[in-house]
Amino acid sequence: MAKTLVWVEHDNASVKDATLAAVTAASQLGEVHLLVAGAGCAAVADQAAKIAGVGKVHLADNAAYANALAENVAPLIVDLMGSHDAFVAPATSNGKNIAPRVAALLDVAQISDILSVEGEKTFTRPTYAGNAIATVESSDAKLVVTVRGTAFAKAATEGGSGAVEAVSGPSDAGLSSFVGAEIAKSERPELTSAKVIVSGGRALKDGATFEQVIFPLADKLGAAVGASRAAVDAGYVPNDYQVGQTGKIVAPEVYIAVGISGAIQHLAGMKDSKTIIAINKDEDAPIFQVADVGLVADLFNAVPELTGKL
Amino acid sequence: MKILVPVKRVIDYNVKPRVKSDGTGVDLANVKMSMNPFDEIAVEEAIRLKEKGIATEIVAVSVGPAKAQETLRTALAMGADRAILVQTDDEVEPLAVAKILKAITEEETPGLVILGKQAIDDDSNQTGQMLAALLGRPQGTFASEVTVEGDSVTVKREVDGGLETVKLSLPAIITTDLRLNEPRYASLPNIMKAKSKPLANKTPADYGVDTAPRLKTLKVSEPPVRSAGVKVADVDGLVAKLKELGVA
Numbered sequence: 098m099a100k101t102l103v104w105v106e107h108d109n110a111s112v113k114d115a116t117l118a119a120v121t122a123a124s125q126l127g128e129v130h131l132l133v134a135g136a137g138c139a140a141v142a143d144q145a146a147k148i149a150g151v152g153k154v155h156l157a158d159n160a161a162y163a164n165a166l167a168e169n170v171a172p173l174i175v176d177l178m179g180s181h182d183a184f185v186a187p188a189t190s191n192g193k194n195i196a197p198r199v200a201a202l203l204d205v206a207q208i209s210d211i212l213s214v215e216g217e218k219t220f221t222r223p224t225y226a227g228n229a230i231a232t233v234e235s236s237d238a239k240l241v242v243t244v245r246g247t248a249f250a251k252a253a254t255e256g257g258s259g260a261v262e263a264v265s266g267p268s269d270a271g272l273s274s275f276v277g278a279e280i281a282k283s284e285r286p287e288l289t290s291a292k293v294i295v296s297g298g299r300a301l302k303d304g305a306t307f308e309q310v311i312f313p314l315a316d317k318l319g320a321a322v323g324a325s326r327a328a329v330d331a332g333y334v335p336n337d338y339q340v341g342q343t344g345k346i347v348a349p350e351v352y353i354a355v356g357i358s359g360a361i362q363h364l365a366g367m368k369d370s371k372t373i374i375a376i377n378k379d380e381d382a383p384i385f386q387v388a389d390v391g392l393v394a395d396l397f398n399a400v401p402e403l404t405g406k407l
Numbered sequence: 408m409k410i411l412v413p414v415k416r417v418i419d420y421n422v423k424p425r426v427k428s429d430g431t432g433v434d435l436a437n438v439k440m441s442m443n444p445f446d447e448i449a450v451e452e453a454i455r456l457k458e459k460g461i462a463t464e465i466v467a468v469s470v471g472p473a474k475a476q477e478t479l480r481t482a483l484a485m486g487a488d489r490a491i492l493v494q495t496d497d498e499v500e501p502l503a504v505a506k507i508l509k510a511i512t513e514e515e516t517p518g519l520v521i522l523g524k525q526a527i528d529d530d531s532n533q534t535g536q537m538l539a540a541l542l543g544r545p546q547g548t549f550a551s552e553v554t555v556e557g558d559s560v561t562v563k564r565e566v567d568g569g570l571e572t573v574k575l576s577l578p579a580i581i582t583t584d585l586r587l588n589e590p591r592y593a594s595l596p597n598i599m600k601a602k603s604k605p606l607a608n609k610t611p612a613d614y615g616v617d618t619a620p621r622l623k624t625l626k627v628s629e630p631p632v633r634s635a636g637v638k639v640a641d642v643d644g645l646v647a648k649l650k651e652l653g654v655a
Contacts, residue, residue: 164571166573167536167539167546167548168539168545168546171540189567190549190564190565190566190567191566191567193532193548193549194536194546194548194549195536196536197501197532197533197534197535197536197537197540198536198537198539198540198546199540200502200533200537200540201502201505201536201537201538201540201541202540204502205502205621206500206501206502206620206621206622207501207502207531207533208622209530209531209532209533210530219625223530223630224433224528224529224530224627225418225424225433225527225528225530226424226527226530227630228423228424228426228433228629228630229424229426229432229433229627229628229629229630230627230628230629230630231624231626231627232624232625232626232627232628233622233623233624233625234622234623234625235621235622236621236622236623237621271576272543272544272545272575272576273545273546273547273573273574273575273576274573274574275571275572275573276561276572276573276574277571277572278566278568278569278570278571278572279569279570279571280566280568280569280570281568281569289567292654293654317655318649318654318655326585330585330586335569336551336565336569336570336586337565337567337568337569342530343584343585345567350652350654351649351652351654361423368630368633372652373633373636374645374648374649376645385635385638386633386635387633387635388635388636389636389637390636390637390638390639390645390648391635391636391637391638391639392638392639392641392642392644392645393638394641394642399642399645402642403642403645403646406642406643406646407646407649407655
């Protein structure tokens, strides 16, 4: 049976949800081994070992791995791939940064953003901003894949009893260093794991209006807040709010699009949502072609009224 | 410092791609083609570094069909100094492109290679990272700010929760994200001037690279379509729907 090595997404304290979909994808390829690479991350490995279906957890605890710099962790993964058949990473910014570096060092083609596992070496993946789905088969001896989180169910966080095994790898490559991060802190749920998302578009006029209109509705519903690329480019909200092909790919239970016309770019990021609700004053807006429930109305009246009535 | 900027000719971002009825790919016959938008941002960043006096020469490279010359001429019209076309009619996967770029990088010894983070046709998001791996150089992916100081470059990166800053030793590989800059349009005089800038013609064989694909495309299909649902008359109708869905 093939052995897979799954990149565990974490912050040196706990396992991030994106890992769970990658575990599900890997379990369709073979035995699931995990890699927890970080610094002072033993607790992460213990938590990861409990994920259902996990066979073994490789714990690489080294200051050089603290911030998942690709230059430092790729050689570690390449070492471990000596005894694994597939490297599987969630398509997070870390996964997208690291996996191709690993693939090139192994001299294999990477399969990005897989949507399904069709066979031992066959996968589907989106191309052309999700407008064409390609079924591809690898001819390489080893596989390197990244996994679209919204396309696979999340593995259960309890029930597994993997053995944690410490591994060591190459130390700091001396090519790069971590300077700092500006990570937005929010009381609201994370976009990629939220059950409900309220997103605003360019029609919100400016940052202050966006906050006044969208935030109260999101808070009433316990929802995450998203935005279209137009709203982000116009500076209403920071870039990490962006839902779309070049932003975050989301698939919540309910997605509420407020003042979003529905450009292809945006639809590519949210069309797998279970229920899509659109509020837009233009009844011909393309968003209504994908929405399950539509309300043609001026958002500046409709959204406050909706917030008030919930 | 010399900067190398690889560019790709792709379907124009305003064109809606259509899957061929026989499921072999996307129909590109008589479709408008342009420079990959992320690569335009890469060209622009290189030009800005030259305008700041940091870069001395900008070399644009494309791996693709004869018509990729047009894409290179666009880069030259924007402000690149010369161009290299590595001509092939085959579809070249990111790994093989990275191998060709590695050979060119070793020949040209640029201080920076700036690439788009992904091409909007295959959406792979791999070439820059692969090139960095093959060269054993650092990578600053998904850049939203690039600052060159002495023998290092500081890159602000767009990551899942916000922004991250890394410092890389030069030479380094950078891939661009959307908000790095707004690319300029080439002026008519510059488009005319670009016609006389040098453009070298090469083939993958010149660099000793085998471009045989590692992935076989078995099928290309349309994504499942969502059908339009119902319209509600007013906010009360919406409240009722949200209650039905159990979220209100």
